[in-house]
Amino acid sequence: MEDKELIEVARKYREFSYSPYSKFKVGAAVLTKQGHVYGGCNIENSSYPVTNCAERTAIFKAVSEGEKEFAALAVIADTEGPCSPCGACRQVMGEFHINKIIMANLHGAVKVVTLEELLPYAFSSKDL
Numbered sequence: 001m002e003d004k005e006l007i008e009v010a011r012k013y014r015e016f017s018y019s020p021y022s023k024f025k026v027g028a029a030v031l032t033k034q035g036h037v038y039g040g041c042n043i044e045n046s047s048y049p050v051t052n053c054a055e056r057t058a059i060f061k062a063v064s065e066g067e068k069e070f071a072a073l074a075v076i077a078d079t080e081g082p083c084s085p086c087g088a089c090r091q092v093m094g095e096f097h098i099n100k101i102i103m104a105n106l107h108g109a110v111k112v113v114t115l116e117e118l119l120p121y122a123f124s125s126k127d128l
């Protein structure tokens with residue numbers, strides 16, 4: 001799957017965002033090494049700490065379906081530049097070794113980075 005196609009899946013899932021408090025809609029799509037795609041959106045809660053990001057929603061959906069090997073993840077939002085994942089999402093990407101992260105915005109800006117670039121000192125099983 002091309003990066004552009006994965007971004008379009010993320011864009012579609014952005015529309016499902018439940019963001020009544022921030023009004024900040026985010027969509028994500030994760031591509032498995034087997035070629036399956038799982039999408040997610042951010043889901044807010046009036047108790048802000050229990051809000052879930054789009055990236056983690058997509059990853060958790062995939063894992064809940066038995067997927068654990070990933071090729072790439074795309075994330076998109078209405079931001080000035082490409083949308084960058086938060087620290088919690090970066091750590092979850094690290095847990096599942098998602099090495100290609102495609103950050104995009106609604107205006108066509110795209111930046112592709114590796115997990116190492118995004119989170120150079122990730123906490124891992126080696127740290128336990």
